[in-house]
Every structure is written in C-alpha cells, then in structure tokens.
Amino acid sequence: MTEDLRLDLLGPLRGWSGDRRLELGPLRQQAFLAVLALRPNQVVPADELVELVWNDAPPSSGTRIVPTYAYRLRQLLPKDVLVSSRDGYSLRIAPDALDLTRFEQLISAAHATDDLDEAAANLSEALALFKGEPLGGLPGHYVGVERHRLTERRLKVLAERIDLDLERGRYGDLVPELIALVEADRLREQFAGQLMLAYWRSGRSSEALDTYTRTRAELVEQLGVEPGPALRAIHERILRNDEPVARPVLRDELPYDGAAFVGRDDVLTQVVAALRTPGPAVVAIDGMAGVGKTALAVRAARQLADVYPDGRLFIDLHGYTPGNEPVSALQALDRLLRTLSVPADRIPADLEERAALWRSELAGRRILVVLDNAPDSAAVRPLLAGSPRCGVLVTSRRQLTGLDATARLALDVLRPEDAQELLAEIVGPDRAGDTAAAARVVSQCGRLPLAIRVAGSRLRHRPSWTIEHLSKRLAAEDRRLAELSTDSGGVSPAFALSYEHLPSDQQRLFRLLGAMTGQDVDMYAAAALADVDAVAAEDLLEQLVDANLVLQLRPGRFQFHDLLRQYARTLDPEPEAVRRLLDYYLYATSAASTAIFSSQLQPLPEPAPVRLPEFTSASDGLEWIDTEGANVLATIQFAESSGASEHAWRLGLAVAACFFQRGRVYEMDEALELALRAAPDASVEARVLLSIGSLGRYRRGAEASLRTLQDARDRLPENADLALRARLLASIGYSLAKLHPDDEALGVLDEALKVARQAGEVGIASRVLAYLGVTYGDRGEFTRALSAYQDSLELGDPAVRGEVLNGIGECLLELDRVDDAVGALTAARDLGVERGADYSLIYTYAFLGTAYARQRQWSEAIDVGRRSLELALESDSKQSQQNAYLRLAETLLAKGDPTQARPHFARALELALDEGPESMVLRAAGGLERTAAAA
Structure with a gap:
C-alpha cells in the first residue's frame, strides 16, 4: 500500500x-x-x-x-x-x-x-x-x-x-453564524430553532419569537405546512419562559437476568462495544424464539452503567407475549415520558409531538433505553433517541430491516461447549457429569437456550432421572417438542406465537416446508411445495428469514433449525405438496443430467409438472448437482421408505451418472442401491443393475462389473426394448474386453452395435464404437482402434465426445503422430473443463503428459501428469490410477529422473497385477527394469 x-x-x-x-x-x-x-x-x-x-x-x-x-x-x-x-x-x-x-x-x-x-x-x-x-x-x-x-x-x-x-453558553457568539445559516436555508427548521434558543438565552426574546414567525410564514408559503413538533416546542418554551431545571438521576429499570448466563462472550462484547461507541447508538438484536435475546440485552445493559449514568430504562413491547397485544408507540412514549418525570398534562396526544417531546427530554442526558420484544420497525422508530449521548438496544424475533440501526446482531444458538455449560449450570455439575449424554441432550435441544432450560428444569425437579434417561426421552423426534414444552410455556408455545404472527401466505409456506426431504431448499423447491411462482416463493422465504423462522446460511439456500422443522411437521400439511416436491427433484435432476451429458439419459413425460431452474450449459447442471446432490439423495431415501417407488428408482438412475461425473462414488452407490430396492419389476431391476455394473466398473473392477451385468441380462425380459438390450450388451462387451480383449469381447460388442443400429439409437451406437476403440487399443491394434473412434466421433453423440477424443489422442500417440495427438487431447481437455468432467480429465491429462514428454516440454508434461494422478486418487478408480501412475513414471524416466519414476512404476505394477490388462503389467514391469538399469 x-x-x-x-x-x-x-x-x-x-x-x-x-x-x-x-x-x-x-x-x-x-x-x-x-x-x-x-x-x-x-x-x-x-x-x-x-x-x-x-x-x-x-x-x-x-x-x-x-x-x-x-x-x-x-x-x-x-x-x-x-x-x-x-x-x-x-x-x-x-x-x-x-x-x-x-x-x-x-x-x-x-x-x-x-x-x-x-x-x-x-x-x-x-x-x-x-x-x-x-x-x-x-x-x-x-x-x-x-x-x-x-x-x-x-x-x-x-x-x-x-x-x-x-x-x-456561547449564545452571543452563535447569533451571527446562525443568522447566516437561517438566511441561506429558510426551510431548515433545526437552524431556526437553534437561532431562537441563542436569541432567547441572550435575553433577546422578541427576536427569538420573530424568528419563529418568519420561519413559520416561509414554511406555510413555500411548502404549505406548519412548523414541526421540535420547533413548536421551542416556541412554547420561550412563550412560557420555561428553562429546563436540573434533572435527577433515574433509577435502574433493568429486570433480573437470571444466574445461568453462559457463553455469548463474543456477542456480548460486540453489543457492549457498539453501545460504547459515540452515538446516538442504536443496536438491534434479532433471533428465533428462545435463543436468548432478552438475556443478552439485559446482561449487556448492566455492563454499561458508566456510559449511561443518567439511567437505564426497560420496556417490554410485547411483540410476542401470550395474552398481550403489542404496546403501541404512543403507549410506550407515555410510559417512557412518565419515567422521566414529565407531568401527564404536558404529554401531547399526537404521536409525532409526543416523540418530539421524548427526544427533547433526552437532550443532554446519557440514558440507555432497552426496547424488548419489538413486533416490528414501525413500533420502534418513534422511540429512538436523537441525543448523541443516548443509546437504544432493541430485541425482536424479526429482522428489523426498516430500522436505521448503527449495529445489528443476529443471535444464533449456543456453541456446543456453551450449551453443555448452560445445562450444567441448571442441573448441577454432578448430574451433568455424563458428558456424552449431556452432549446428546443439548444437540437434541438444537442448542437453543430456551429448550435447554426446559430440559434442564425437568431433570432438576426429577431426582430419579439421569441425564441418560432424559436423552432417551428426547431421542424420539415425534415426542421431542412435547418434552421441551410446559403448560406455562416452552418451545412449542414460543414457536406458535411466532407462527401466528405471520400473514396467511407465509404461514402456508412455513407449514409446507415441514415436508422438506433434504436439509435445505432453494426457491424452486419451495415453489414446487407451494405450487407458486419461483420469485414469489423466494419472496416468502426471505420474509420467513426476516421473521427468524427460517435460516439462510448462504444466498439462495434456506433451512430450518431442527426444532422449528419438527414444529412445522406438527402443522397440517397439504397431501399434494410432497408429490410436487418429488416431481421437482426428479425433473430437475433429469434436466441437470441432460445439460451435463448433452443428451437425455432417461426420458420423462413432458411437460414438467413443476417449475424448473434453467440449465443452459453443462456447468449449470454440475453446479446444481453439487448444491442439491445431498437433497436428491435424501429425497430418494424418503421416496423409497414412503412407498413412492417410481420416484425412487427413476431419481436414483437420473442422479447416479451425475454423481459419477463428480467423483461422488459412495453417494452414487447409495442412490443405485435404493433404486434397486424400489424397482417394481425385472425390467427396472435390469436397468438399475446395468447402471451399477457400468458405473462401478472403474472402481470395483471389470470382473465384479461383469457379474452384475450378467445378473442384469438374466433378469431382462424377452420383450425388453432394443435400446436397453443394446446398452446392456455394450456394457457386458466392454467389461469382457477389460478382462481379456479377445474375440469373445469383440463379438459381444459387434452384436451390441447391430442391436443399437436396429433400434435407431445413434447415441448407443456411438458408445459401442468407443468401446470397440478401447478394445482394439488394448489389443495393440491402434489403426483399427483409431478408425472405430473416428466412426464414433462422426455419429456426433456429445455424451461420449470427451472419451472418444481421449481415445483418438492415445491412438495417435501410439502411431507416433504426436502433434495431432496434442490437438485431439487439447480439445478433450477444453471439453472436460467446460463440463467439469473430472473422470474423463484423468485420462486426458495422462495422455497429454505423454505427448508433452515426447515434445520434450518437461515442465508441462510433469504438471499435467501430476494433475491426472491427483484426480485418479480422488476418484477411487484403480484403472485410472494404473494409467496415471504409469504415464507419470514414463515421463519422469524419459526426463532422466529414475529415482522419482521408480515408486510410480512400482505402484502401477501393483495395481495392474491386482486387476489389469496384461499390456499394463508388461509396461509397468518393463519400466521398473529400465529404472534399475538407469540407476
């Protein structure tokens, strides 16, 4: 700088x-x-x-x-x-x-x-x-x-x-300066009022009153309005010759804040620091019901006696109090002015005039006002102090976005260690000695202070209970809210008050969000639940965030606190809402998959019955899968367990290839296992087993894949559609080829190609030709392999384009056409990066490493070789790891570094001996011999 x-x-x-x-x-x-x-x-x-x-x-x-x-x-x-x-x-x-x-x-x-x-x-x-x-x-x-x-x-x-x-007391010195200011802007009442006070206190009352008369005339003539309350109040004081008298120190009105106040050190420091900052300071604390806003506000106010020695006032505005209507601003001002010893006959009936008198009374004082439980910003604004030496601390269940606060704090639940400490404060350290059970209890309470206090109180008043027993009672989700509520209050009544204060459209969405299958939703999932426009759904979600009934942990993503979610589930749902949500995840996943692979892997009835996000590119689809993948998996789990079998198996198939593309193989496995459990007949079972065998080949190996695919073939009905039969034959042939690239494998692939062409399935035919290219390559017949790859490329199926370009690049390398290979592989790399296709990029970078090494571009060769190995290790694919280790080792050896090459050759040989083609074993073993000779 x-x-x-x-x-x-x-x-x-x-x-x-x-x-x-x-x-x-x-x-x-x-x-x-x-x-x-x-x-x-x-x-x-x-x-x-x-x-x-x-x-x-x-x-x-x-x-x-x-x-x-x-x-x-x-x-x-x-x-x-x-x-x-x-x-x-x-x-x-x-x-x-x-x-x-x-x-x-x-x-x-x-x-x-x-x-x-x-x-x-x-x-x-x-x-x-x-x-x-x-x-x-x-x-x-x-x-x-x-x-x-x-x-x-x-x-x-x-x-x-x-x-x-x-x-x-510099009245006389101020008069000339203020005359110029008033003359420069005759409509600015504040300077006129200050000039009136300077005249008056200089003993020039007639000039003070004349200033008021001229200012009033100017306001009426120019704007058609009377002077504001503040200027009128000064005028009346001058007429009455009412100079203020010394004001007494006010009493402390803060309520008892309880003995059990733990944690919150960081937020307490923030609040105190904000109210120590020269003012006027207005600090707003918001948070969900039961999170401890009032306790924090009172504790902070108690630490500020030195900053506000003239008094600390407290008023409960009853924004969310059972049996009480919210206190209006007019009522609150009456109470506050009486606290300042203002006689009743001096308190105006008009809200604006009453607020002006309140600000006037605070002038010159150092007072902290705590406005607890505010219903909204409108109830607070008239109560704000104008004096720079006064502070206002507001708490509310709503985000007071309409309030011009100098500092805002959204209060979250307690940290785990603080939550356990609060429980121990309530029940005593001996009864909270089982730390594992105590951790479960505070987790079951969602670390919400109100819930912890209720749970702790129940335990404290039942000597026969242990904390383990309390944890078991709270373990049942359908009983948890009842355990954390009492006749006089607790969690459910607190949530109910927040819910009842919502408008009807927000109430409806809150109820429907209880049907969420995943951990969070975006505006499209919420729109599907409520059957409304996505923008309208987002507006409602934002309003629920403002009410602190929904959390927004990052832009566009909304979720419940655990206890609020359970409360929402106790409210009356709409039966069709769940069906709409299942439809949404199915169609959105299918649309994302189509964007990623540039082809529809699993056609669905059109049009979609719900509103979907726009997927204009592969990156859109990948981003959606990255964000929504966990929710999709949770939706499959819900659909399978609730009997919505068609949604379960279709959704499992739709998302599996997307998970594979992102290297999320364990989620892929779970999705397919759930889909298989939900399969209603043998035809669907064969479809799911085809995906399990095909997608699992790269991690479990060709032999395990072949067993699964043969099981799928055995279940395939005689009247199965030709496209499914062609896909199954292609995958079986490819697994056979990865075990032994012999005539049997080629025969199965030739049959698959014939069936695909008979079915008119260009995409399947393109993939079979790619498999033939791999097989011929494994046989060392690179000219025939190149021809098969080029035939596949000419069919133009974008779903296999990246793999085909990789195959072409490998063949060109083996045919010593290095520059042509770099061109094909660069195109494959650009395509893979655009699509985020981590798996295909493993081979792209590995082949590029070999190509760059042959061009003696050592730095580039080693960089891409290491990138290939990183991706291969992340993928958990033994085949791709063999290739990545082997090619990086060959590059290092060619560069003249046998010491670094040797462990890579050794690992490639180890993997190839476990399960790999003979050609891979021979190349890895030969590499080890060459490193030994070079060393």
Missing part, C-alpha cells in the same frame, strides 16, 4: 503525492477516481464502474472503456495505487489518505469525550476540512448522490457543534 498519496473529496477533487500536486485530468476521469476513492481498498467490478461513472451518459463500448481510464490514471498516480484483478479495480490507499476519513475520525473523537470544549474543538476541526462543495463539478448520478450525502453530513455535524456551543 502506497503511503504518500492523499486525496481531498470534501471540495473539488484534489490529489497529492507527497508535496507534489497531481493533475487528475478530465472531469469524467476524475469521476472515475472519485468512485474508487469513495470505496477505498475495495474491489469494484468493471460493469459496476460503468454504471457508477457513466450512468448519465452510458458509453457504447460498455466495460471496454474501463481499462482505458484505468491506464490513464495509473500514469498520473503513484505506483501500485490503482490495482486491477480479474474481479475489478481497487484503489489501494492508506487509512489517513482521505480527508473524508479524517473527518469521520474527528467526529468519533468528539463523541467519545465528555469534555464539551474538546468535543466542540474536534467538530470544528472536522468542519474546517470542507473546502467547498464536495466533489464539486464532477459528473455522474452516483457522485451526485454522494455529494448530497456529504453536504447533509456536514450540516448535521454543524448542527451538533452548535448544540455543544449552546450547552457551553
């Missing part, structure tokens, strides 16, 4: 490098720099820069204009200040390089001190940094918005400094 660059934004844009003034170029170029300076040390994407800098006149070249402006600025600025990356552009500057940063630092220093003179001096120094209109003359909507924001910020700080001068 360069230390000698300085930029001034609080006036015309100016820049310095050390003592040298920088010429920053044309206005649009300056606007480009200003946008980056307003976001120092942040990466701003190019498209966002175009929007922010050229919003008023978008360039026809789009983002292509950005590098040009960046280049010009780099010529002007010190070295390494303007940094570009793949994600965008960033201005790397020191923390004190901006006058704007110094401005905010001085304001913070003013708020941090109790010395009025020091505070006023800091604010005066901050205001002196303004050298005119911020960013004056620069074009662009964004810069204009920032100019307006900074101008308003200056006026707010100026008003705050004048308030301090009024408190310090």
Whole structure:
C-alpha cells in the first residue's frame, strides 16, 4: 500500500503525492477516481464502474472503456495505487489518505469525550476540512448522490457543534453564524430553532419569537405546512419562559437476568462495544424464539452503567407475549415520558409531538433505553433517541430491516461447549457429569437456550432421572417438542406465537416446508411445495428469514433449525405438496443430467409438472448437482421408505451418472442401491443393475462389473426394448474386453452395435464404437482402434465426445503422430473443463503428459501428469490410477529422473497385477527394469 498519496473529496477533487500536486485530468476521469476513492481498498467490478461513472451518459463500448481510464490514471498516480484483478479495480490507499476519513475520525473523537470544549474543538476541526462543495463539478448520478450525502453530513455535524456551543453558553457568539445559516436555508427548521434558543438565552426574546414567525410564514408559503413538533416546542418554551431545571438521576429499570448466563462472550462484547461507541447508538438484536435475546440485552445493559449514568430504562413491547397485544408507540412514549418525570398534562396526544417531546427530554442526558420484544420497525422508530449521548438496544424475533440501526446482531444458538455449560449450570455439575449424554441432550435441544432450560428444569425437579434417561426421552423426534414444552410455556408455545404472527401466505409456506426431504431448499423447491411462482416463493422465504423462522446460511439456500422443522411437521400439511416436491427433484435432476451429458439419459413425460431452474450449459447442471446432490439423495431415501417407488428408482438412475461425473462414488452407490430396492419389476431391476455394473466398473473392477451385468441380462425380459438390450450388451462387451480383449469381447460388442443400429439409437451406437476403440487399443491394434473412434466421433453423440477424443489422442500417440495427438487431447481437455468432467480429465491429462514428454516440454508434461494422478486418487478408480501412475513414471524416466519414476512404476505394477490388462503389467514391469538399469 502506497503511503504518500492523499486525496481531498470534501471540495473539488484534489490529489497529492507527497508535496507534489497531481493533475487528475478530465472531469469524467476524475469521476472515475472519485468512485474508487469513495470505496477505498475495495474491489469494484468493471460493469459496476460503468454504471457508477457513466450512468448519465452510458458509453457504447460498455466495460471496454474501463481499462482505458484505468491506464490513464495509473500514469498520473503513484505506483501500485490503482490495482486491477480479474474481479475489478481497487484503489489501494492508506487509512489517513482521505480527508473524508479524517473527518469521520474527528467526529468519533468528539463523541467519545465528555469534555464539551474538546468535543466542540474536534467538530470544528472536522468542519474546517470542507473546502467547498464536495466533489464539486464532477459528473455522474452516483457522485451526485454522494455529494448530497456529504453536504447533509456536514450540516448535521454543524448542527451538533452548535448544540455543544449552546450547552457551553456561547449564545452571543452563535447569533451571527446562525443568522447566516437561517438566511441561506429558510426551510431548515433545526437552524431556526437553534437561532431562537441563542436569541432567547441572550435575553433577546422578541427576536427569538420573530424568528419563529418568519420561519413559520416561509414554511406555510413555500411548502404549505406548519412548523414541526421540535420547533413548536421551542416556541412554547420561550412563550412560557420555561428553562429546563436540573434533572435527577433515574433509577435502574433493568429486570433480573437470571444466574445461568453462559457463553455469548463474543456477542456480548460486540453489543457492549457498539453501545460504547459515540452515538446516538442504536443496536438491534434479532433471533428465533428462545435463543436468548432478552438475556443478552439485559446482561449487556448492566455492563454499561458508566456510559449511561443518567439511567437505564426497560420496556417490554410485547411483540410476542401470550395474552398481550403489542404496546403501541404512543403507549410506550407515555410510559417512557412518565419515567422521566414529565407531568401527564404536558404529554401531547399526537404521536409525532409526543416523540418530539421524548427526544427533547433526552437532550443532554446519557440514558440507555432497552426496547424488548419489538413486533416490528414501525413500533420502534418513534422511540429512538436523537441525543448523541443516548443509546437504544432493541430485541425482536424479526429482522428489523426498516430500522436505521448503527449495529445489528443476529443471535444464533449456543456453541456446543456453551450449551453443555448452560445445562450444567441448571442441573448441577454432578448430574451433568455424563458428558456424552449431556452432549446428546443439548444437540437434541438444537442448542437453543430456551429448550435447554426446559430440559434442564425437568431433570432438576426429577431426582430419579439421569441425564441418560432424559436423552432417551428426547431421542424420539415425534415426542421431542412435547418434552421441551410446559403448560406455562416452552418451545412449542414460543414457536406458535411466532407462527401466528405471520400473514396467511407465509404461514402456508412455513407449514409446507415441514415436508422438506433434504436439509435445505432453494426457491424452486419451495415453489414446487407451494405450487407458486419461483420469485414469489423466494419472496416468502426471505420474509420467513426476516421473521427468524427460517435460516439462510448462504444466498439462495434456506433451512430450518431442527426444532422449528419438527414444529412445522406438527402443522397440517397439504397431501399434494410432497408429490410436487418429488416431481421437482426428479425433473430437475433429469434436466441437470441432460445439460451435463448433452443428451437425455432417461426420458420423462413432458411437460414438467413443476417449475424448473434453467440449465443452459453443462456447468449449470454440475453446479446444481453439487448444491442439491445431498437433497436428491435424501429425497430418494424418503421416496423409497414412503412407498413412492417410481420416484425412487427413476431419481436414483437420473442422479447416479451425475454423481459419477463428480467423483461422488459412495453417494452414487447409495442412490443405485435404493433404486434397486424400489424397482417394481425385472425390467427396472435390469436397468438399475446395468447402471451399477457400468458405473462401478472403474472402481470395483471389470470382473465384479461383469457379474452384475450378467445378473442384469438374466433378469431382462424377452420383450425388453432394443435400446436397453443394446446398452446392456455394450456394457457386458466392454467389461469382457477389460478382462481379456479377445474375440469373445469383440463379438459381444459387434452384436451390441447391430442391436443399437436396429433400434435407431445413434447415441448407443456411438458408445459401442468407443468401446470397440478401447478394445482394439488394448489389443495393440491402434489403426483399427483409431478408425472405430473416428466412426464414433462422426455419429456426433456429445455424451461420449470427451472419451472418444481421449481415445483418438492415445491412438495417435501410439502411431507416433504426436502433434495431432496434442490437438485431439487439447480439445478433450477444453471439453472436460467446460463440463467439469473430472473422470474423463484423468485420462486426458495422462495422455497429454505423454505427448508433452515426447515434445520434450518437461515442465508441462510433469504438471499435467501430476494433475491426472491427483484426480485418479480422488476418484477411487484403480484403472485410472494404473494409467496415471504409469504415464507419470514414463515421463519422469524419459526426463532422466529414475529415482522419482521408480515408486510410480512400482505402484502401477501393483495395481495392474491386482486387476489389469496384461499390456499394463508388461509396461509397468518393463519400466521398473529400465529404472534399475538407469540407476
């Protein structure tokens, strides 16, 4: 980071490098720099820069204009200040390089001190940094918005400094300054009120009242409105000559916060620190029912007595209290004003006037107000303090997004160790001594403090129970909520109150989410459950997040807390919702598979009965499988156990190849085992066994694969469709060929090709030709192998294109056509990377390693060889590991490094002897002999 660059934004844009003034170029170029300076040390994407800098006149070249402006600025600025990356552009500057940063630092220093003179001096120094209109003359909507924001910020700080001068008794000195401010903006009531106070306290009451009369006339004439409550209150005080008297210290109204408060040290520190920050500080804590928001707020408030010595007020707004209507803002203000000893006859009936009086009464005091259990932002806004020395701490089950809070905290459940400590605090360390059982209990309580307190209370009042017994009672999910609820409260009643406060459409989706088969959902799965548009479903999900009834752990993914999920399952579901969800996962998985393999492996009735995401490329399909794979597997488990057998076997078949493609072989195995259990007849059993044998060949070996495939053939009905028969024959022939590439294997593959052509299945025929290419290659007949591969490529089936290009590359290598081989393998690599096809890339990189080695490009050869081996080890495929070890060893030996080559040859031989073609055994053994000779 360069230390000698300085930029001034609080006036015309100016820049310095050390003592040298920088010429920053044309206005649009300056606007480009200003946008980056307003976001120092942040990466701003190019498209966002175009929007922010050229919003008023978008360039026809789009983002292509950005590098040009960046280049010009780099010529002007010190070295390494303007940094570009793949994600965008960033201005790397020191923390004190901006006058704007110094401005905010001085304001913070003013708020941090109790010395009025020091505070006023800091604010005066901050205001002196303004050298005119911020960013004056620069074009662009964004810069204009920032100019307006900074101008308003200056006026707010100026008003705050004048308030301090009024408190310090500098009335006469203020009058000339305030006359100029009021004359400059006759509609700004705050300055008019301050001028009235300065006149009045200087003994010039008539001029104070005249100021009010002129300001009122201006407001009525220009805007057609009367003065606001604050200005009217000052007017009334002057008329009554009502100077404030010394105010007494208020009592502490905080409730008892209990003895068992454990953990939360980090969040407690955050809340306390936020309320110690110069104000006015407004801290909002939200979280689900029972998570401990009130306990945290009260504990934090108790640690702040030194910061708020004039009192700590507490009011329960009853946003979610059984039998109580929420306290209105009007009612809350009445209670708060009475607490400040304001006589009843002085409390206005109007909400706006009452709120103005509340802010006026807080002026000059240092009071913390705790607003507990707020129903929403609207109930809180009128209760906020305006004084910079007061703080407000709000708790709510909803995210108070409409509240202008200075700090927000979403309270989560307890950490496991803290949850166990809370349980031990409640039941005593002796009864919580079985740490394994205690860990199970707090896990069964979802680490929710309310649930732990209920469970602990039940154990404490039952001396005959052990913590192990309590854990067993909580183990039954259908009884757990009952165990964690009591007649007077507990988990279910707390959840019920949150649920009952929802609008009907949110209630319905909450109920339906109880039918989730996986751990989380996106907007499309939720749309299927509720039979609504995906955008509408996402809006409802976001609203449930705001209500802290659904968690959003990352953008677009929503899930329940465990206990909330069980509560949702107790509510009345809609029978068709589960069917829609099963349809969604089946059709979405099929669509993702089609995008990945560029062909539909398992046709389904059209159109899809549910709304699906768009899959425009293989990467879309792979991304969906990566995200939804666990949910798909859970859905198969649910479908198989609940009798939805058709969904189970179809979904298992649809996702198996996708799991294989991503190397998720154990999930693939489970999906296919579930599909086989759900198979309704022999034909479907044969289909599933075909997938088990084909996809499992690369990990379990050809012999085990052949047994499974022969079992599938035995179950295949005589009247089975030709396409299925061709696929089965092809896979059997390929497994035979991997064991012995003899005439028997070729005969079976020839028959498979004949049946595929008879069925008109181009894709199957293309795959059989690829299998023939492999078989001829294993026989050492590379010219015939190349011909088979090329015939397969001409059929144009995209599902096997990557494997075929690999085969062509291998044949060309064996025929010593190295440059042609590199071309084919490069195309295979690009295709594999695009599709995320980890398995095919194992062979692509291995063959490329051999090709690069023959071109004596050693660095590239070793890099791709090692990448092939990494992928092979991740895949758990013995065949691919043999090939990767062998080819990397051959590259190392050819480079002249027999010491590193030897262990790779040895491992390749070990794998080939266990199960591999004779050609692989001979190559690995020969390699070991050559390394010994070279050594």
